[in-house]
Amino acid sequence: MSLHWEPAAGRADLLAGPVARAVTAVDGVEVAEIDPDLADTAAFCERYGVRLDESANCVIVAAKRGGETRYAACMVLATMRADVNGVVRRHLDARKASFAPMAEAVELTGMEYGGITPIGLPEDWPVLVDTHVAEHARVVIGSGLRRSKLALPGAALAGLKRAEVLPLAG
Template sequence: MTPSALQVGTLDWEPALAHPDLVAPSVHAALVRWAERVPEVAELVVCAEIDPADADTDAMTAAYEIPFELSANCVLVAGRRAGEERVAAAVVRATTRADVNGRVKALLDVRKASFLPMERAVAESGMEYGGITPIGLPDAWRVLLDPLAVAEGSVACIGSGVRRSKLVLPGALLATLPGVEVTPGLALPRAS
């Protein structure tokens, strides 16, 4: 995939590594480490500044003409087993929703899985709510990625750790993010 294929919507996309001011510090640090392992990251992970009021998927789609089906959402989920808390990020296309009470619960091997409360998600991820992304999360957290998000030839528009920008990258590249587990059955149809 070429950088020109990453130019989606009406935004001006530029390499994210060249714009540390547009991503959360943990995201920038993770991009640097990832690019050392996978050099294409430096060219193929791009970012663009947006109005923070447009960070949510529906608003972003309308404001910047980014096809809804290219957006991927990252939700943080936790559960307990034998007194041990287990946390995971589930990344699914915006056209679907994460199967938290089925697949994620089973993968975490917990009796009950719940979304992390907003305050805790923000504090522990080091990211802004509405900008949480799988890139730069704590190493102890599992990162589950639905195969639809890595569909052949597709790109994914994801958070940048802050509400004032977005990242776009090839879905197949996202699957090479350290710690990512491509997880069939992670997504369910989105409720209408």
């Protein structure tokens, strides 16, 4: 099955609310409808013919220090893992960093699990973009919903207002 890509700004019905409100500020974003049962990266890539190294995952990290919890999004290629306990924890100046629990990530982002994306996250959250993602001509990411995916240049992710490009993969 092939994907039908179209400008994301014109298809708010395929985007979570926060994503629909924020996507117009990002250049070059396209959206395609998919089977929501195939939203998980490996199943999506296999079914739609997208390589794993063209797909980027957004993981929400909870960073704790002194009784305070701060959140950040990490963007890494699907073939890599974010070094949450090393690079990410140190960069966020946290005593402890871990993946945010699913229910917490869903509630705080207003997005569906398996579709969380850095576009439309809370304003005070940093978006840590791995250098491999930032250098990609085009990556496929979540749309905030399980029934669609976004495609955009890695440079557009690196250019998000709160984005910082780092070597995140450990």
